[in-house]
Amino acid sequence: MHELSLCGSIADIVSRHAEGRTVTVIHVQVGQLRQVVPDTLAFCWEMVSADTALDGSVIEVETVPARMRCRKCGHSDEVGDLPVFACHDCGGIDAEIIAGEEFMVTSLDLAAEPAGETGT
């Protein structure tokens, strides 16, 4: 749903770091608590990157599971598939999220650039 505007932000970041070189793969880390659908992100990326210097590059998503730490007993654990933020150990409900909210461009793969093969 909001993947289209996110792709605009990704394009800005990638362009800045690519410095004119040909990007093949954009590695993106997406936390489980981010509501980003990888397929939709890939589809929107095709639209946003089309006919730009980034045309032909693809986004590869690394999903990061959500983890929480109980403020009461200190137990830390994966949240799991159900969005229940109670401690799996003591049942305490005051837990902090320690992973799963990531949403960042981690790295870019740049094409080797023999002369004359730098895209269009």
Added chain:
Amino acid sequence: MGRFHRHADGTEHSHDGPDNTDPSTGDHEHGHEGHEHGREGHEHTGDHSGYATGTERVAVLERIFGENDKTAAANRASLAANGVRAVNLMSSPGAGKTTLLRETLARLKGEARIGIVEGDIETSLDADRLAGFGASVALVNTGNGFGGECHLDAPMVGSALPRLPLADLDLVLIENVGNLVCPAEFDVGEDARAMVYAITEGEEKPLKYPVMFRSCQLVVVNKIDLLPHLDFDMDGFLGNLRAVNPGATVIQASARTGEGVDAWCDWLRAQLAVPR
């Protein structure tokens, strides 16, 4: 892993491997009729293994919401400089945000000077409903040719703030676009987040949209005048809400009958009283 994609003519498929891919270039043929890339030199890279050598990887480690959050911080600073508190009000479409705002403006008139940022995909219908209560309304139409953004982001709110007389206001209520997903992701520079939740939406939504429900300090459970007519299980809903957001304040209300609206106004008054 296959890569799902769609083409401009609406065909879609995924690439399941390097079968028809030349690993040295990543070029491949699509075996179906009816589409073309329309541009020479356009390559799809169905299999990335061909890039394992000869490529360079550069670290970026940049947050994708970074730009939005920078603008949100600027919005927050501009609101604070004018002594204004901002509340981001979110809900599904039709949960009753605009009706609650009307009731709020009627009750707080003469007590707090209120500005509204009204997110509406294509129309001024909601802004029109808020006219006549003495509040300043800045409309943000989010339509952009793709059917409209589904949320307000910090730049959109930033563009609306100069159209409000901030120096003469105490409170800005930001009526977000009706949607339980996207608005939760975008900090717009608010001081607090509140949700309006209609009991007609059922008990299970906190579990389906945990990010939204977790992001709010307050949930106004609206339309409780309909309780006798529905099978809504309030305790079940509150249990689900507690599971995802144990700390949320809950106010049961009916914007239509006015029940609970005073409690909501008290919550707003408390926001105004929070020292900076």
